[in-house]
Amino acid sequence: MSTSSGQKVDKKNIIKVYVGSPFQPRIRLGATLFKSIVRLKGVEYRRGQGFIISDLSAIPRLNTLLSRFNVVIVPYGRCIICGKDVRCDQCEYLDLCRKDVDICICRSCLEQHDVWNKYIQAQRKIARS
Amino acid sequence: MWTEKYRPKTVEEVIGNEKAKRIFINWVNDWKAGKAKELGILLVGPPGIGKTSWVHAFANSYGYTLIETNASDYRSQSALKERLGHVTKVSTLDTFFYGKRKEPLIFLDEVDGLDPKRDRGGIQAVIEIAKSSGVLTVLAANIIDPKQHKDLIENFYVIEFHPLTPRQIELLLKRIASEENLDIPDSKIREIASKAKGDARTAINMLQSIAVGMEISIMEPTIENLPFSTFMKRLFEAASYEEISTLIQSNINHIPDLIQVLWDITMRSGMDINFLLDYLKELSEIDILWRKINLERKWGLLRYLFVLLPNYIYRVRRYITYEEKIPEYRFYLFVKNRKVREQRDEALELLPRLFHVSKRKFMTEVLPYSYNVILHDAWKDFREWCSRVYG
Numbered sequence: 001m002s003t004s005s006g007q008k009v010d011k012k013n014i015i016k017v018y019v020g021s022p023f024q025p026r027i028r029l030g031a032t033l034f035k036s037i038v039r040l041k042g043v044e045y046r047r048g049q050g051f052i053i054s055d056l057s058a059i060p061r062l063n064t065l066l067s068r069f070n071v072v073i074v075p076y077g078r079c080i081i082c083g084k085d086v087r088c089d090q091c092e093y094l095d096l097c098r099k100d101v102d103i104c105i106c107r108s109c110l111e112q113h114d115v116w117n118k119y120i121q122a123q124r125k126i127a128r129s
Numbered sequence: 130m131w132t133e134k135y136r137p138k139t140v141e142e143v144i145g146n147e148k149a150k151r152i153f154i155n156w157v158n159d160w161k162a163g164k165a166k167e168l169g170i171l172l173v174g175p176p177g178i179g180k181t182s183w184v185h186a187f188a189n190s191y192g193y194t195l196i197e198t199n200a201s202d203y204r205s206q207s208a209l210k211e212r213l214g215h216v217t218k219v220s221t222l223d224t225f226f227y228g229k230r231k232e233p234l235i236f237l238d239e240v241d242g243l244d245p246k247r248d249r250g251g252i253q254a255v256i257e258i259a260k261s262s263g264v265l266t267v268l269a270a271n272i273i274d275p276k277q278h279k280d281l282i283e284n285f286y287v288i289e290f291h292p293l294t295p296r297q298i299e300l301l302l303k304r305i306a307s308e309e310n311l312d313i314p315d316s317k318i319r320e321i322a323s324k325a326k327g328d329a330r331t332a333i334n335m336l337q338s339i340a341v342g343m344e345i346s347i348m349e350p351t352i353e354n355l356p357f358s359t360f361m362k363r364l365f366e367a368a369s370y371e372e373i374s375t376l377i378q379s380n381i382n383h384i385p386d387l388i389q390v391l392w393d394i395t396m397r398s399g400m401d402i403n404f405l406l407d408y409l410k411e412l413s414e415i416d417i418l419w420r421k422i423n424l425e426r427k428w429g430l431l432r433y434l435f436v437l438l439p440n441y442i443y444r445v446r447r448y449i450t451y452e453e454k455i456p457e458y459r460f461y462l463f464v465k466n467r468k469v470r471e472q473r474d475e476a477l478e479l480l481p482r483l484f485h486v487s488k489r490k491f492m493t494e495v496l497p498y499s500y501n502v503i504l505h506d507a508w509k510d511f512r513e514w515c516s517r518v519y520g
Contacts, residue, residue, distance in 0.1 A: 080147065091296075092319070093294070093295035093296065093322070093323065096295055096323050096326075097294050097295055098291060098292060098294060098327065100291070101294050102148075103147050103148075104294055104296055104297075105294075105296045105297065105299075105300055110296060110299060110300060110303070115300060115303060115304075116300070116303070116304040116307070119144075119300060120141045120142065123140075123141035123142075124141055126147075127140065127141065
């Protein structure tokens with residue numbers, strides 16, 4: 001699996017991150033590194049839950065800090081139509097998009113002929129739940 | 130207009146801002162159950178992202194009768210009360226027309242246009258109407274100033290609306306293209322989605338323009354609410370008088386700063402004294418007119434200002450170029466460095482009092498000429514900043 005920067009990383013070293021949802025890096029960070037991460041803009045730590053990213057622009061800096069552990073943080077959103085994961089770093093609009101998006105539309109749904117009707121159906125489903 | 134034709138009719142048709150929409154519905158449920166502490170909802174977000182559409186769609190889907198008013202048309206306490214003061218839970222005529230009673234929903238758009246000082250009692254009137262009517266009240270604003278609109282923030286539940294993502298815009302455009310039977314290549318749709326900057330209204334307008342044969346390259350995205358520096362740059366680069374006029378009319382909030390900057394650059398222009406006198410006479414008339422409009426609330430006079438001001442800029446820019454040099458009085462707004470900002474605030478807390486002058490006088494009449502002497506080493510960054518600005 002490769003990241004947006006073209007770097008090849010083993011699948012098990014990739015950490016999936018959703019904006020606003022907590023994640024655990026599964027590595028022992030140490031006090032200094034932990035403090036550096038928490039100080040990053042757009043990253044916070046909640047005891048018992050883990051790190052929460054509220055701004056995707058923090059990810060390159062976070063990846064630089066974690067590079068010595070050979071892990072890579074990869075941001076994902078969720079497709080509102082099919083519910084599948086959407087990889088943000090491979091999106092064609094990466095530089096133009098907001099940095100706090102958690103819900104998106106995946107390319108395969110967007111390419112479908114009746115995408116609008118599917119979107120309405122998905123919205124109805126959400127409203128009912 | 131396609132923006133009206135494709136305005137969402139039900140809540141499902143509103144694209145984006147999923148979280149905000151969920152919070153909105155939950156708050157209304159709480160409000161109905163008497164659990165909500167606030168008087169109503171205040172939607173905040175840039176133009177063209179679906180605030181108004183959401184309220185329309187919500188009223189339609191959940192069976193409310195929408196009573197909509199634009200706060201910039203009814204600004205004073207008396208005007209607002211006259212327009213909305215009579216609205217109560219049982220005041221709509223739906224029982225007669227439709228056989229069932231629909232509750233009213235008061236929607237006040239552009240409340241950021243209400244100035245607590247100039248539009249006396251306007252904000253208070255909004256709060257009183259929401260309190261006394263017992264009707265679901267929703268306000269919308271582009272930008273909310275925590276100081277100026279403190280009362281609104283305290284009394285209303287603030288929900289932020291964000292610009293749409295380019296893919297959401299793409300979805301919207303694909304829907305319109307398919308319903309209008311347009312044969313527009315995906316690359317064009319992606320180009321619009323990229324250029325719209327999350328503004329659905331701009332995107333739809335761009336699509337409609339393409340449908341009639343215009344090129345995207347000559348279309349400019351939204352010109353409302355531009356940052357001041359962009360606004361100035363665009364004014365001086367505008368291709369025509371009409372463009373200058375449109376820019377000014379779409380950014381009225383920048384007029385006081387614009388007049389100040391025009392004064393500043395005219396004075397620095399090095400024009401012949403007779404020329405300068407003519408220009409200053411014209412500018413003073415514009416300035417007096419603007420102040421009259423504000424003091425006496427005579428909005429009808431704006432039509433003269435919208436001719437005089439673009440005309441002045443159109444003529445003066447032949448002789449002067451706009452440098453992004455910051456006029457002294459604006460330096461408050463332009464400091465981006467936190468360290469400099471902190472040092473500036475510290476200095477401004479202490480020094481004007483020592484010099485027995487107001488902060489404004491200190492900034493414009495003392496600091497530009499003596500920053501090197503009066504700012505000691507503790508305010509080094511601020512001193513360096515002053516030297517860059519004042520030269």
